[in-house]
Structures are given as structure tokens and as C-alpha cells.
Amino acid sequence: MEETGRTTHTLAALMELRKRILNGDFPGGTRLFEVALAETLQISRTPIREAMSRLAEEGLLDRLANGGFVVRSFTFADVLDAIELRGVLEGTAVRLAAERGAPADALQEVQDVLAQLDACFGSAPRDVDFEAYSDLNAQFHTLLTALSGSAVLQREIERATRLPFASPSAFLSGRTNIDVFRQSLQVAQEQHRALVAAISSREGTRAEFIAREHARIARRNLEYVILENPDLIEQVPGLALLNS
Structure with missing residues (x-):
């Protein structure tokens, strides 16, 4: 007790x-x-x-x-490296998932979450359920990397994404309800679909490439805040730790 x-x-x-x-x-x-x-x-x-x-x-x-x-405090370069590392690790995970062949039930679970992510989008471009998408996006990425069947990769990806700005949902909390981030969700969702399709088709190289490009959305969002609109830094969890 x-x-x-x-x-x-x-x-x-x-x-x-x-x-x-x-x-x-x-x-x-x-x-x-x-x-x-x-x-x-x-x-x-x-x-x-x-x-x-x-x-x-x-x-x-x-x-x-x-x-x-x-x-700890971090430099802008530290943040970019953390995002890049996540892309490399997730790329490796989805490549292995495609090459090894993901279990049908596990793949179906990923597809179910993908459908729920689709439902977060309304008819208008700005009509997105940010909070629901953020939670489901984190779940999607966790399930996606689990398809690799590699406990080592899952552990290292979890470690890499503990830093808030390196997380797949770093720019998706209710506090970061910013138009540019909303717009990036459409591209991100298309990449989600392409990732699942590549894994299902056993196309490892394609899956890895898409995952690497997918992580770069976070990099572009970060650059938008740091380089173009630094007044938004306080709205993004974790960026308060950046060195000025």
C-alpha cells in the first residue's frame, strides 16, 4: 500500500x-x-x-x-537533429514492417485509426478537430512503428520522441491552433495513407522514404515559428526551452 x-x-x-x-x-x-x-x-x-x-x-x-x-536548454540545431533522428528511426521501422510483412490484425488496427483521423476533417479547409487529431496521430505513430516487430526500434523511437518538439504531435496541441499547422495536416494525412499502402504492398524503400518526408513536416512547422514568427514560440509546448 x-x-x-x-x-x-x-x-x-x-x-x-x-x-x-x-x-x-x-x-x-x-x-x-x-x-x-x-x-x-x-x-x-x-x-x-x-x-x-x-x-x-x-x-x-x-x-x-x-x-x-x-x-536542459536546446539550440535550434538540436531541435532539427531530434526531428531528423525521429524520421530516420521511423523510416527504418516502416521499412522493416513492409519487408517482414505486418500481421493482418495489427495492420487493420492501424487502418482503423487512419479512418478515425480522416473523420477529424470537416468539409471546410479550416474545419479540423485539432485535439482529436493530435491524440489519434500519436496513437497512429505508435501502432505504425510497432508493425516493425522490433522492440529495439520501438524503444529508441520512444526515447527520441520524448523531447516535446520531436514528437509526431509536437505542433498539434490545442495551444498550437495555427493556420499553417492546420494546412500541413492535409499533407500529413495523405502521407499517412501512403505509408499504410506501402507497408501493405511490401514496398519497404517507398515506406522509408515517405516516413522521412513525413518527419520534415515538423521541421517546416518549426522553421515557420522560429525563423518567421518567433512570437508564436510560447504557443508550442517545449520551445520555451530553446536558447534565444
């Missing part, structure tokens, strides 16, 4: 700290102190320490030599 309570407190601390870091409440380079956080969050120090260890694994915190933690 005591162990369950600690796990609950660790999860609560993890979610709250992650939210505050991504919102920019703790800028990059900020040293986090267990005692102060425990008092602020009304949680004991052990769950706080465990939550910070988890956030270090996710790449949001760095461990200090003395055992403490500091909030």
Missing part, C-alpha cells in the same frame, strides 16, 4: 514538473532543488527525486556531478 502511494506521488510530481518545464516556468539552466520543490508541490522529497530522474531519462533535465539536476 505504501509503495502504491509513493508511485502515485511520483507520477503526480512527474506530470507537474514536466508541465512547468515545458511551459517555460523553469528556464534552461535552472537548478532544481528537492526541498523547495517538495514544499511547493506538497509532496515528499523521495517522489520528487524519482520524478527528476525520470525527466533526466526523457532528456528534459541534466544530472549534475554532485547529484542534483538542472533544466
Whole structure:
């Protein structure tokens, strides 16, 4: 019972700290102190320490030599590299799925989510259910990479996408209801369909190419914010961690 309570407190601390870091409440380079956080969050120090260890694994915190933690900051180049890495890993996953042959039931599950994604679009170009699409998009990508049958790849893709700006849904939350991002969804959905078709047809090279191009949508959205409209940075979760 005591162990369950600690796990609950660790999860609560993890979610709250992650939210505050991504919102920019703790800028990059900020040293986090267990005692102060425990008092602020009304949680004991052990769950706080465990939550910070988890956030270090996710790449949001760095461990200090003395055992403490500091909030990481990232350069624009870091973000581009993270997106590129996701594209490479997902490309490899879908190529293997196509070459090895995805199980029919697993492929059907992906197609079912694809149909639900289609239903997020209304008749008008601006009529998109952003929140539903965001959740389903994350589910689609998880199921898609699972088709590879590679636990190693799935683990590495999960690690790569823990950084918020590298996630397939990085630009799809309700806070990023931006016209340019809406427009990119139509292209993204066409690529989703093409990916499923390539895997079904056992076209590994084609599937890999599409996945790599699919990740570049996130890169273009990022460049739109950072290079053309920096006033939008606060609307994109995680970009508050970028070095100015």
C-alpha cells in the first residue's frame, strides 16, 4: 500500500514538473532543488527525486556531478537533429514492417485509426478537430512503428520522441491552433495513407522514404515559428526551452 502511494506521488510530481518545464516556468539552466520543490508541490522529497530522474531519462533535465539536476536548454540545431533522428528511426521501422510483412490484425488496427483521423476533417479547409487529431496521430505513430516487430526500434523511437518538439504531435496541441499547422495536416494525412499502402504492398524503400518526408513536416512547422514568427514560440509546448 505504501509503495502504491509513493508511485502515485511520483507520477503526480512527474506530470507537474514536466508541465512547468515545458511551459517555460523553469528556464534552461535552472537548478532544481528537492526541498523547495517538495514544499511547493506538497509532496515528499523521495517522489520528487524519482520524478527528476525520470525527466533526466526523457532528456528534459541534466544530472549534475554532485547529484542534483538542472533544466536542459536546446539550440535550434538540436531541435532539427531530434526531428531528423525521429524520421530516420521511423523510416527504418516502416521499412522493416513492409519487408517482414505486418500481421493482418495489427495492420487493420492501424487502418482503423487512419479512418478515425480522416473523420477529424470537416468539409471546410479550416474545419479540423485539432485535439482529436493530435491524440489519434500519436496513437497512429505508435501502432505504425510497432508493425516493425522490433522492440529495439520501438524503444529508441520512444526515447527520441520524448523531447516535446520531436514528437509526431509536437505542433498539434490545442495551444498550437495555427493556420499553417492546420494546412500541413492535409499533407500529413495523405502521407499517412501512403505509408499504410506501402507497408501493405511490401514496398519497404517507398515506406522509408515517405516516413522521412513525413518527419520534415515538423521541421517546416518549426522553421515557420522560429525563423518567421518567433512570437508564436510560447504557443508550442517545449520551445520555451530553446536558447534565444
